[in-house]
Amino acid sequence: MxxxxxxxxxxxxxxxxxxxxxxxxxxxxxxxxxxxxxxxxxxxxxxxxxxxxxxxxxxxxxxxxxxxxxxxxxxxxxxxxxxxxxxxxxxxxxxxxxxxxxxxxxxxxxxxxxxxxxxxxxxxxxxxxxxxxxxxxxxxxxxxxxxxxxxxxxxxxxxxxxxxxxxxxxxxxxxxxETDLLTGLANKRTFDRHMEREIEVCKRYGIPTSVVLLKIENLRKLNEDHGTITIDRVLQLMSTVLKDEIRKVDVACRIRSDTFAVIMPNTLKMPAIDVGHRLSAKISQQSAARQMPYFSLAQETLSAVQDDVAPVLGICDSCRNEPQGFRKFRDVGSNLFQMFSEEKQATERRQYYRKDVQLAGSFTNTETGEAGDFLVENVSLNGLGFTTLLGHRLNRNELLNVTFRLDDSRRSEISRVVRVRYMSDRYVGCQFTDQKSYDTDLGFYLMR
Missing domain, CATH: 3.30.450.40 (GAF domain)
Incomplete structure (x- = not known):
């Protein structure tokens, strides 16, 4: 060695x-x-x-x-x-x-x-x-x-x-x-990326491409009559049939809540129409076999050839607009500073946003032992302001242990160490000494 x-x-x-x-x-x-x-x-x-x-x-x-x-x-x-x-x-x-x-x-x-x-x-x-x-x-x-x-x-x-x-x-x-989480198929973003490439290949090399669209016509009524669980089963059934029936070179996508698309490279319109009919028949057959509620499918087939790609341009967002989504953020150099600034602004908003409240609590002075009850009047991730029920002998920069309960469904208890920053008669403004960029209970409470 x-x-x-x-x-x-x-x-x-x-x-x-x-x-x-x-x-x-x-x-x-x-x-x-x-x-x-x-x-x-x-x-x-x-x-x-x-x-x-x-x-x-x-x-x-x-x-x-x-x-x-x-x-x-x-x-x-x-x-x-x-x-x-x-x-x-x-x-x-x-x-x-x-x-x-x-x-x-x-x-x-x-x-x-x-x-x-x-x-x-x-x-x-x-x-x-x-x-x-x-x-x-x-x-x-x-x-x-x-x-x-x-x-x-x-x-x-x-x-x-x-x-x-x-x-x-x-x-x-x-x-x-890039994936639709319910069905496991490619989502609209992936569909646009594939279509952008297929259109470019079609225009340059003259290789045709077709898209079969399958839309559930009565999806809203199905949802009202049978609920979301049944809708999920229907959508998953359609995705299973598409995965099993299409070629390896084809790409099955869910591009809207009720619409599926199959991209078929190197395929003319008539063969693609036949595939669409076969898929519709298979879906209906599988649906009946599994005793699912009836739903109708609308089928549409679009095709692009070298001299005419216009029919498919209308369903491809990235062919009309600037690239969005995942690809937009791949360039670290261009986006790191912007994302850092946005995170910093969001953190500052959470820290300094003060919510007006009426919450009962108590304090104990860590130096003198003085204790008392108070009413929290405003709170943020950065600190709180409260009014003591009786007079107090607090001074600026003293440390207090404060405890109060939120009026949320869990009645969450907040116990923090604070430093006195401002006083006016019985009103005391305090800053948390153990500041956190995000406190779970308090953070969700402030979002309400």
Missing amino acids: ESQTASSCIQVLLEIARGTSHRASIQKTLSDICGSVERYFTPRHLAALLVEPETGDLTFSHVSGDKAELLGGKKLRKGKGVAGWVANCGEPLLVEDADSDSRFPALFLTAKTKGCKSLMAVPLKSGDTVYGVLEMIDTRSSAPFTPKHLQDFSAMAEITSLALEKAYYFQAMKRMA
């Missing part, structure tokens, strides 16, 4: 961190990070395993080195071997010498580790939950792994966890932004 210093480890950590600014794919993130780790340690075997939530088994999601072809895509039973032990315990593991380590034959010996001399593994965590393991076996220089190597490996695993979480949240938000 090559000589490693603290600076070289920091360089690897920086390399991983820099990559998080542009990686969007979870798979690409994991592959790039493993490449950086492999260049630093030069192991004979390096693997990243992810835990399957339902079974607890581990899947070899990335493998490099001598055992790559043997292990790629394979699974490891829950609790089995080195990775299974680390996933269960949530602690890093170092075996400096497999021949002399008494734990090795009983706990860690598998077909993968047979014949190895030294190994180490570290967990990938989100909070306290282990969702993966990084492991490496032997070095190409035949030198054993040491506690210093395990320390470096653990630091890299922590950065890896953050990078993977960022990639996950990016993909999760993207999926939420």
Whole structure:
């Protein structure tokens, strides 16, 4: 193993961190990070395993080195071997010498580790939950792994966890932004993006495209007669039929509450009309088989050819307007300052907005022990103003423990430490010393 210093480890950590600014794919993130780790340690075997939530088994999601072809895509039973032990315990593991380590034959010996001399593994965590393991076996220089190597490996695993979480949240938000949550189909935003591309292909290469629209005509009456649960079942039935009946190249979308669309690339109008009739018949058949209330479908088919794309332009918002939605926010440089400013303004509004109230409470002076009852007259996330029921001997800048109950449905109790900022006769204006940008009970109360 090559000589490693603290600076070289920091360089690897920086390399991983820099990559998080542009990686969007979870798979690409994991592959790039493993490449950086492999260049630093030069192991004979390096693997990243992810835990399957339902079974607890581990899947070899990335493998490099001598055992790559043997292990790629394979699974490891829950609790089995080195990775299974680390996933269960949530602690890093170092075996400096497999021949002399008494734990090795009983706990860690598998077909993968047979014949190895030294190994180490570290967990990938989100909070306290282990969702993966990084492991490496032997070095190409035949030198054993040491506690210093395990320390470096653990630091890299922590950065890896953050990078993977960022990639996950990016993909999760993207999926939420592009998917209709009830049906699982693409939503209007995704429909517009696909249509924009299909129209461009049609105009440039002369490849036709068609769109089949299916609309539930009596959706409002169905809702009034049978309720939202039945409506949800109807919509989910339609989405299931569309997923099962269309081609892999077609894209099924829910573009309005009562309207579904199927984008059919390289398809002329007449074949698309036939597909629309088949889909309508299948939906009616499935609806009757499941004893759902009757609903009628209106079908419309639009088609675009090279010389005439006008028929489909009316249903594609992004072909008429500037790109909106998810794509608008992909440029960090253009949007970060704007979003920061908006968040700051929203926080300030929450902090300094004062709501006029009439709430009973009590105070205790932490310095003098003076106590009394009061009536809260206004409150915000930043502080409150109250009038004492009797006279008081409070002074500015003194600290008080105040307690009062909100007049919400839960009768939430608020107990805070405040500093006296203003006094006028029996009225006292106070500022919370433990200011929070958002207090759950008080925040929801102020929104009413």
